[in-house]
Amino acid sequence: MTRLFIILALGLAACTNSSLRGTGDLGVVVERAAGRVMLIETTQRTAIGRVDGLGDLSHASVVFSRDARYAYVFGRDGGLSKVDLLGARIERRVIQSGNAIGGAISQDGRLVAAANYTPGGIRIFDAGTLELLSEVPTGAKVVGIADAPGNRFVFSLFESGEIWVVDASIPRDPKTLRLKDIGKQPYDGFVTPDGRHYIAGLYGEDGLALVDLWHPDRGARRVLQGYGRGEEPLPVYKMPHLRGWAAAGRYLFLPAIGRHEVLVLDRSSWTEAARIPVRGQPVFAVAQPGGRRVWVNFALPHNDTVQVIDVDAMQVVKELRPGRAVLHLEFTPRGEQVWVSSRDDDAVAVYDTATYAELARLRAEKPSGIFLTSRAAMTGF
Amino acid sequence: MLSAAAVAQPAPERRAELVELVRHDCGSCHGLTLKGGLGPSLEPSALAGKDSEFLSFVILHGPRGTPMPPWRGQLAEDEARWIVESLKRGLPK
Numbered sequence: 001m002t003r004l005f006i007i008l009a010l011g012l013a014a015c016t017n018s019s020l021r022g023t024g025d026l027g028v029v030v031e032r033a034a035g036r037v038m039l040i041e042t043t044q045r046t047a048i049g050r051v052d053g054l055g056d057l058s059h060a061s062v063v064f065s066r067d068a069r070y071a072y073v074f075g076r077d078g079g080l081s082k083v084d085l086l087g088a089r090i091e092r093r094v095i096q097s098g099n100a101i102g103g104a105i106s107q108d109g110r111l112v113a114a115a116n117y118t119p120g121g122i123r124i125f126d127a128g129t130l131e132l133l134s135e136v137p138t139g140a141k142v143v144g145i146a147d148a149p150g151n152r153f154v155f156s157l158f159e160s161g162e163i164w165v166v167d168a169s170i171p172r173d174p175k176t177l178r179l180k181d182i183g184k185q186p187y188d189g190f191v192t193p194d195g196r197h198y199i200a201g202l203y204g205e206d207g208l209a210l211v212d213l214w215h216p217d218r219g220a221r222r223v224l225q226g227y228g229r230g231e232e233p234l235p236v237y238k239m240p241h242l243r244g245w246a247a248a249g250r251y252l253f254l255p256a257i258g259r260h261e262v263l264v265l266d267r268s269s270w271t272e273a274a275r276i277p278v279r280g281q282p283v284f285a286v287a288q289p290g291g292r293r294v295w296v297n298f299a300l301p302h303n304d305t306v307q308v309i310d311v312d313a314m315q316v317v318k319e320l321r322p323g324r325a326v327l328h329l330e331f332t333p334r335g336e337q338v339w340v341s342s343r344d345d346d347a348v349a350v351y352d353t354a355t356y357a358e359l360a361r362l363r364a365e366k367p368s369g370i371f372l373t374s375r376a377a378m379t380g381f
Numbered sequence: 382m383l384s385a386a387a388v389a390q391p392a393p394e395r396r397a398e399l400v401e402l403v404r405h406d407c408g409s410c411h412g413l414t415l416k417g418g419l420g421p422s423l424e425p426s427a428l429a430g431k432d433s434e435f436l437s438f439v440i441l442h443g444p445r446g447t448p449m450p451p452w453r454g455q456l457a458e459d460e461a462r463w464i465v466e467s468l469k470r471g472l473p474k
Contacts, residue, residue, distance in 0.1 A: 056412065099417060239410065325405070344401075
């Protein structure tokens with residue numbers, strides 16, 4: 001009897017073991033029109049499941065829990081969902097506002113902050129339970145939210161041209177530092193990979209706003225001022241995005257607004273190091289891990305193209321056509337693959353970054369953002 | 382009513398493309414459900430009472446001081462008018 005029990009127990013343990021897996025090669029692809037995410041793994045390059053019921057994902061973004069098991073999905077309709085990647089299900093979900101743009105997770109992983117358009121402000125939640133802990137109303141649309149060391153959340157205000165640094169060390173009583181007159185119409189922002197600087201792109205003027213997060217009280221300074229040289233800007237059919245790894249060594253690669261150029265900012269002097277002519281209005285400029293190349297996608301009507309910039313040569317060395325309406329690209333943590341979404345071809349293409357060979361093509365319904373769990377360990381998300 | 386009737390109708394295939402464009406490209410800023418985002422709501426209730434000619438001018442030329450681009454490079458005048466009338470009625474699925 002005892003013996004039989006032991007054998008049964010061993011059998012059970014074996015079953016359980018076979019289903020154990022890590023999350024280091026997992027990620028999600030947003031299927032924006034279906035209100036769903038596709039769960040992917042980057043080792044065999046397959047879809048391993050789908051999670052429905054996430055609401056309006058027209059401008060969705062995703063951050064990960066510090067153990068990289070859960071994805072927090074921020075939907076346009078104010079929905080905040082905690083998705084269990086291993087269970088392929090929604091663990092918890094709250095509707096936290098009327099109209100949201102994104103969010104971030106704190107350095108210690110205990111807090112998730114959602115950035116809202118309506119009503120303007122951020123709301124801070126317990127990452128475990130999604131209980132609302134506090135809110136910081138802004139009276140303006142919040143853009144470019146990022147996490148910064150010290151359990152701080154940094155973001156910009158579109159209408160009022162401000163950057164706010166919120167210290168959420170005491171989650172129910174956050175302290176806000178308001179930096180005013182940072183520039184006209186900030187449209188997005190990001191924190192450098194080392195967590196030291198916050199940079200906001202400005203739509204209403206040629207330039208960017210820079211905050212040293214070691215000394216936020218010193219305020220924001222303008223960099224790359226007047227990069228358009230007074231020329232009439234070209235129409236921008238899709239707002240550029242700054243969140244992503246645009247840092248390659250000492251350089252930051254940033255989409256110019258209203259010109260077909262990628263701007264290169266030298267971090268040692270905060271001056272322009274180069275500007276690289278590209279196919280169209282850049283949307284994302286993302287550095288391949290290691291910083292050897294920067295991959296760029298574009299707004300309409302050049303949104304079927306991806307260009308690759310060589311950082312040594314400071315010029316475009318490769319052009320790819322992954323499909324119609326390329327919305328996003330994401331590198332595996334060590335940069336050997338890049339995943340690219342093509343909304344109008346209902347496909348996600350995977351490329352070998354060394355040879356540019358297409359390794360896989362997955363079906364996905366109107367895919368937009370691609371988010372891999374390696375983000376769990378990165379500052380700024 | 383008169384103005385709607387006077388608008389030249391784009392061909393059916395083009396109409397399907399325009400609906401896709403409004404939902405996805407306009408939707409990037411105005412929301413996939415058109416309830417608003419960085420840009421305002423484009424739901425029928427939000428557009429009710431607004432002059433159609435003015436709204437198509439906004440689409441074609443882009444309102445000054447906002448991030449909205451002029452779409453005249455991508456859209457013909459009658460297409461902009463058709464989009465306005467469709468939005469006012471509620472965009473077809």
